[in-house]
Amino acid sequence: MLDAVKFQAKIQNGLIQIPDEYKQELFEGDDIQVIVLVKKKSSSKKDIIDELTVNQIQVNGVLDREEIYSG
Template sequence: MLDAVEFQAKIQNGFIQIPDEYKQELGEGDDIQVIVLSKKKSSPEKDIIDELSENPVQVNGVLSREEIYNR
């Protein structure tokens, strides 16, 4: 008979801690099957606005904001 138990855990020092509520079900020496689904922290891709905000393009001969509003 195959029973399924699902829980989330963090890997610490190469070990996965079994939550207390399942320790009685999953006893020492039991044969188990482990399937790992890893949630990777994705770094959001920068769009053009983010890129330009961090690295503004310097262009000569273009009016500054102050010059535009003073006209």
């Protein structure tokens, strides 16, 4: 039988601290399963799609948006 607990923690010196309220349920030598979901910090770095949206490139022989949608 699997019981699940969910908590947020920061990694410190390569270790994840288990909150005190869960320590009484977990014992030395217990087999546990750990799933780590990392909350990524938003980046101001633009990807290629962002860059091309701002700085469109013209290619000869290819219709642009106006040509595609006009009549």
